[in-house]
Amino acid sequence: MxxxxxxxxxxxxxxxxxxxxxxxxxxxxxxxxxxxxxxxxxxxxxNPFGAVKDRVAANMIRDAEERGIVGEHQKLVEPTSGNTGLGLAMLANARGYTIKTPLSKAIPAEKRTMLRYFGADVEELDDSLCPAPGAPEGAIARAMATAAQPDYHMLNQYENEAxxxxxxxxxxxxxxxxxxxxxxxxxxxxxxxxxxxxxxxxxxxxxxxxxxxxxxxxxxxxxxxxxxxxxxxxxxxxxxxxxxxxxxxxxxxxxxxxxxxxxxxxxxxxxxxxxxxxxxxxxxxxxxxxxxxxxxxxxxxxxxSSFARHFPEVAAAPSGDAPASGPSLKEELLDSLVANSRNPHDTVEVSVVQEMLEQEKPLLLDVRIADQYSVGHLPGALNIPVAEIAHRRGELPENLDAPVITVCNVGNASISGMLVLKSLGYRNVKSMNGGTAGWMDRGLPTE
Ligand SMILES: Cc1ncc(COP(=O)(O)O)c(C=O)c1O
Structure with missing residues (x-):
């Protein structure tokens, strides 16, 4: 004791x-x-590994071991928003298991980095911040596909009574x-x-x-x-x-x-x-x-990184004597441009897009690659992948005041799309938060 x-x-x-x-x-x-x-x-x-989830990780592993579902040299897979993965990664280290953690790129870089640091095999996906069970390309679906392999086990914090x-x-x-x-x-x-x-x-x-x-x-x-x-x-x-x-x-x-x-x-x-x-x-x-x-x-x-976004005054100012291995000034400026563009003026919620479609009839511009677009997109959305927008300018409205909403999977790439359109002079463009996944979560139709 x-x-x-x-x-x-x-x-x-x-x-x-x-x-x-x-x-x-x-x-x-x-x-x-x-x-x-x-x-x-x-x-x-x-808690020893930094969060409330250490309790859950420890109890799910104890329970699975006692039931004989998990044992020596076990390979675990768990979709996670970070803390459960961090706890499980450490428990896995203690037990001699390995762990794969499919997760959303929207999770703070600090957590994704630390998961790797703890030894987890991190798979980064274009999922929403909270993994959604129905999302075909999401962390939960990816984890389930891995767990279907005979030597893997998914403890599944979303359903596990432990x-x-x-x-x-x-x-x-x-x-x-x-x-x-x-x-x-x-x-x-x-x-x-x-x-x-x-x-x-x-x-x-x-x-x-x-x-x-x-x-x-x-x-x-x-x-x-x-x-x-x-x-x-x-x-x-x-x-x-x-x-x-x-x-x-x-x-x-x-x-x-x-x-x-x-x-x-x-x-x-x-x-x-x-x-x-x-x-x-x-x-x-x-x-x-x-x-x-x-x-x-x-x-x-x-x-x-979340705090630097919410409170720009606490973000480090780019300094001339930054180490050579750190991000360049250009990269930092680009990051802060993207972060700052996540403000209410440049983004729009799904519910508001629904209303706008009835009234202002904006152009919906789906900026994903064609393969993703063809799986399902908002009705009537035009597809121009973000990398092609500048070349395919001729397909965009002539009127630079025309309302445009950019859309992607979860609302990340659409920010870049919105910025590209702004750089082309479009004044009335917004990126849809939550993306096609958020649209589908609301039960809205896609084609
Ligand atoms: C930071 C943080 N807050 C709150 C929660 C919510 O706890 P629970 O999953 O038990 O509802 C979690 C769970 O992951 C978490 O990581």
């Missing part, structure tokens, strides 16, 4: 959290407005003990929903009066790890009838709160922690004896 008083361990896995080795809870001061309600952040980056169980066995009991049974509200952001469902079941089992509150981002958000209401409908572990309330928080508020947590409460919280806290503050009143626990899934360091 590890001695958690002395905190001297024989190996890293002894640090996995549990009732006798809980992650810390810290009371929030300046970021909460209450006089009476006490709000505690449960700091999940104190994800929920991880929280019934560890997080829930920790919180119950840390609050001495006084918790009145449990708050968590929603991704796979393992956290909310597992903690909800455990805490309501102890006291049915504990309120279980789920927080989700808006459509088109860029907070890794969490899902909008529409994206949640695809998640098997999402059981809304077991939660007392669901709250939506917008992207801007989430990032702003994360910054406040860092600057005011000295808590190095990432964006989904900011989101969860905003949700708690929206729904919970100031009242005597209220004890609120909010899960803070991971810390800020994995999201430097």
């Amino acid at each position: 590890a001695d958690h008083q002395r905190r001297v361990y024989e190996e890293m896995l002894e640090l996995l959290s549990g009732e006798d080795n809980p992650t810390p809870m810290v009371r929030l001061g300046k970021t909460v407005p209450y006089q009476q309600t006490r709000v505690y952040a449960k700091l999940e980056w104190y 994800n929920i169980e991880a929280h019934i066995l560890t997080t829930g009991p920790e919180i119950w003990r840390q609050t001495q049974g006084k918790i009145t509200h449990f708050v968590a952001g929603l991704g796979t929903c393992g956290t909310i469902t597992g903690n909800g079941r455990f805490l309501k089992g102890k006291n049915p009066e504990v309120k279980i509150i789920g927080v989700h981002p808006e459509d088109g958000h860029d907070i890794p790890g969490v899902r909008s209401l529409r994206q949640l409908k695809q998640t098997k572990l999402y059981h809304p009838d077991e939660y007392d309330a669901l709250v939506e928080v917008d992207n801007r508020e989430s990032f702003a709160m994360s910054m406040r947590l860092n600057r005011e409460d000295c808590i190095i919280a990432g964006p989904s922690s900011g989101m969860a806290l905003c949700g708690a503050l929206k729904i919970i009143e100031d009242q005597p004896d209220a004890v609120v626990v909010v899960i803070f899934p991971d810390n800020v360091f994995k999201y430097a």
Whole structure:
């Protein structure tokens, strides 16, 4: 048995959290407005590999090993938005397994790089930020195809009950003990929903009066790890009838709160922690004896590139004495041009495109390669791959004020398409967020 008083361990896995080795809870001061309600952040980056998902990775592997599904020299494959992959990669290292992680290029570069650094075989795909089960070219489909090979196994955090169980066995009991049974509200952001469902079941089992509150981002958000209401409908572990309330928080508020947590409460919280806290503050009143626990899934360091995009003032200025191996000034400027173009003036949501198609009748310009276009595209969309736009100018409207919407798979290449059109002088062009995948997620028709 590890001695958690002395905190001297024989190996890293002894640090996995549990009732006798809980992650810390810290009371929030300046970021909460209450006089009476006490709000505690449960700091999940104190797990050994940096996130709440270490619990899930460890429990899914333990469960699969006990069932005899996973064993010596196992090859794992798991679609991931980062944290589960990072936890699994380390558990795989400890166990002598290998792991392949198909994931979206929209996931912050920090997480993709660290996955490789930990030894995972990372496959980068043009998927949306949250892998969608139906997307034919998405991370989940790719992982399933790999898992169909005889020597691979996919633990599948989106469906595996051991994800929920991880929280019934560890997080829930920790919180119950840390609050001495006084918790009145449990708050968590929603991704796979393992956290909310597992903690909800455990805490309501102890006291049915504990309120279980789920927080989700808006459509088109860029907070890794969490899902909008529409994206949640695809998640098997999402059981809304077991939660007392669901709250939506917008992207801007989430990032702003994360910054406040860092600057005011000295808590190095990432964006989904900011989101969860905003949700708690929206729904919970100031009242005597209220004890609120909010899960803070991971810390800020994995999201430097997201923060530089949201708060350009914190992005490093290009410096003359940058190391020769770093990106050139031209590359940095191009990156920041692309990042800055993701602003509300240059992008448009699927719902707005639907309205525009009725009214302004914009030209839909699908900038993917012909093979992708022919699999399915928005009705009436013209196909000119981004690399060919400049040469095929003759096919574009003569009027430089004509409305044009650029579209791709998920809303990345369409940004480049929009920039190329702007460089050709088109003044009324926007890139559609979410791309064809986002369009299909809404059940809208393609041809
Ligand atoms: C950063 C972050 N926040 C929140 C969550 C949501 O947790 P869950 O998947 O248990 O719903 C995740 C899950 O990946 C995450 O990585």
